[in-house]
Amino acid sequence: MIELRNLSIFYGETQVVKEVSLSIARGASFALVGESGSGKSTILKALAGQVTDWTGQIRLGDHSLEHGRDPALVRLCQMVFQDPFGSLHPRKSVDATLSEPLAIHRIGRQNERVLEAMDAVGLARKFRFRLPHQLSGGQRQRVAIARALMLNPPILLLDEPTSALDVSVQAEVLNLLKSLREDHGLTYFLVTHDLPVVSFLCDELGVLRNGELTEVTSVERLKQGNLQSEYGNELLSKSH
Amino acid sequence: MSLLTVENLRVSFPTEQGRVEVVKGISFELGRERLGIVGESGSGKSMTGRALLRLIREPGLVTADQMNFDGIDLLTLPEKGMRSLRGARLSMVMQDPKFSLNPVMRIGDQISEVLRFHGRLNRRARRQRVLQALQSVRIQDPERVYLQYPHEVSGGMGQRIMIAMMVVLEPDLMIADEPTSALDVSVQSQVLDIMDDLVRNKGMGLILISHDLNLVARYCDRILVMFNGRIVESCIASELHQASHPYTRGLLASVPTMDERRERLPVLDRALLEGLETHD
Numbered sequence: 001m002i003e004l005r006n007l008s009i010f011y012g013e014t015q016v017v018k019e020v021s022l023s024i025a026r027g028a029s030f031a032l033v034g035e036s037g038s039g040k041s042t043i044l045k046a047l048a049g050q051v052t053d054w055t056g057q058i059r060l061g062d063h064s065l066e067h068g069r070d071p072a073l074v075r076l077c078q079m080v081f082q083d084p085f086g087s088l089h090p091r092k093s094v095d096a097t098l099s100e101p102l103a104i105h106r107i108g109r110q111n112e113r114v115l116e117a118m119d120a121v122g123l124a125r126k127f128r129f130r131l132p133h134q135l136s137g138g139q140r141q142r143v144a145i146a147r148a149l150m151l152n153p154p155i156l157l158l159d160e161p162t163s164a165l166d167v168s169v170q171a172e173v174l175n176l177l178k179s180l181r182e183d184h185g186l187t188y189f190l191v192t193h194d195l196p197v198v199s200f201l202c203d204e205l206g207v208l209r210n211g212e213l214t215e216v217t218s219v220e221r222l223k224q225g226n227l228q229s230e231y232g233n234e235l236l237s238k239s240h
Numbered sequence: 241m242s243l244l245t246v247e248n249l250r251v252s253f254p255t256e257q258g259r260v261e262v263v264k265g266i267s268f269e270l271g272r273e274r275l276g277i278v279g280e281s282g283s284g285k286s287m288t289g290r291a292l293l294r295l296i297r298e299p300g301l302v303t304a305d306q307m308n309f310d311g312i313d314l315l316t317l318p319e320k321g322m323r324s325l326r327g328a329r330l331s332m333v334m335q336d337p338k339f340s341l342n343p344v345m346r347i348g349d350q351i352s353e354v355l356r357f358h359g360r361l362n363r364r365a366r367r368q369r370v371l372q373a374l375q376s377v378r379i380q381d382p383e384r385v386y387l388q389y390p391h392e393v394s395g396g397m398g399q400r401i402m403i404a405m406m407v408v409l410e411p412d413l414m415i416a417d418e419p420t421s422a423l424d425v426s427v428q429s430q431v432l433d434i435m436d437d438l439v440r441n442k443g444m445g446l447i448l449i450s451h452d453l454n455l456v457a458r459y460c461d462r463i464l465v466m467f468n469g470r471i472v473e474s475c476i477a478s479e480l481h482q483a484s485h486p487y488t489r490g491l492l493a494s495v496p497t498m499d500e501r502r503e504r505l506p507v508l509d510r511a512l513l514e515g516l517e518t519h520d
Contacts, residue, residue: 167280167451167495168490171506171507178503193426194425196497199497199500200496200500223498225499235426238426239425
């Protein structure tokens with residue numbers, strides 16, 4: 001579903017991602033882990049079309065990603081951001097946030113679709129006309145997930161989706177992400193530094209260091225505390 | 241004798257619906273030990289820390305039957321006395337170095353400002369103390385860092401600088417409010433180890449405020465669990481896993497583990513917890 005071939009990404013003169021190749025099957029849940037500055041978020045941004053200075057090939061399903069603005073991209077993959085406080089428009093109600101993608105893409109049945117999406121992410125219908133500041137962190141993240149699902153994309157990009165949340169709320173959002181994937185057959189590409197979250201939500205992981213992929217392995221090996229690369233195990237020993 | 245005694249501490253803020261209490265009468269004592277306060281956002285844990293330093297501004301209101309630090313009554317101490325206490329004997333490490341360091345002041349000068357305010361050292365002696373403090377938080381080349389600005393250092397280094405600033409005067413009690421949540425996992429333990437060393441070697445008291453149960457269990461002797469402005473459980477850190485309150489148990493269970501086999505994570509039954517509270 002997601003295929004990267006010799007992907008290199010540049011910020012001006014600096015090469016931040018070096019010749020990364022990856023292949024993620026349809027319906028899989030893949031995690032990219034690494035320290036800050038390793039380039040993991042940069043890869044996510046390239047997939048989302050936010051970073052355009054890259055070489056190599058990015059394929060999403062049957063579609064080869066173009067440099068620059070690619071209108072096909074938004075129907076293929078959507079992103080959920082880390083900070084539910086910063087990623088929702090403060091003066092748009094839940095209803096406005098969720099209807100906007102439908103209006104842009106001229107999709108009908110807006111009323112029903114908004115309600116369906118709210119039901120799907122477990123957000124009570126009474127919140128429909130609330131503004132973000134009237135919602136809790138967990139509820140906001142539900143809105144962000146619902147928004148990402150409005151266009152029914154097969155791929156979801158998740159950028160540390162729970163690290164800004166309390167552990168009990170994190171559990172709710174992780175459960176939601178897990179059941180959404182099962183119900184809709186979604187493919188997940190998760191970027192995080194929280195290895196236990198990977199253990200719960202994913203089945204494969206890649207370890208990134210200084211822009212280079214040091215290993216790709218099954219989450220089963222992570223659960224057994226036995227990654228292949230030395231660096232992977234070092235990362236494992238540092239998290240508690 | 242205990243270093244800090246708090247009895248029936250209450251913090252409230254006015255809202256359109258009347259005053260809302262965010263800390264609802266908590267009491268605890270602290271010796272020269274490491275105390276952890278855990279809870280979720282909104283549990284009142286940060287407000288407790290701030291109230292101890294009297295950092296809650298109007299219209300917030302702090303009341304207590306007793307708030308005593310090493311024989312000094314923190315409730316009646318005039319602001320001037322409070323200022324000479326803060327930093328020198330009671331200090332606080334904030335969450336995010338990006339927002340807590342002055343961006344237009346060299347790092348060395350920022351740390352030295354504390355010494356200038358509280359001490360009578362001359363310029364050269366101050367510089368020596370700052371360099372020592374930087375070294376004590378394991379900064380390799382203190383001379384270079386002394387001259388740098390906050391944006392030139394990484395997050396982990398920034399947080400170590402904040403700690404250096406707090407320990408340069410060797411306070412008796414350090415309050416650390418989420419000192420590592422803005423940092424990468426790989427540097428978190430490094431920063432905490434440094435803090436731990438300083439606390440042990442200098443015999444300081446520490447209050448570590450965090451939402452991370454496992455982290456607090458690892459670095460503290462005793463733990464207070466807060467929920468809705470109250471202390472619902474108090475236990476020895478090593479016995480956290482035998483905690484009995486449903487809130488503590490719920491929090492512990494909801495954290496995914498490295499070897500996670502559960503299909504779904506258990507979530508807190510908030511209605512039940514709030515029900516428990518009214519029956520107390």
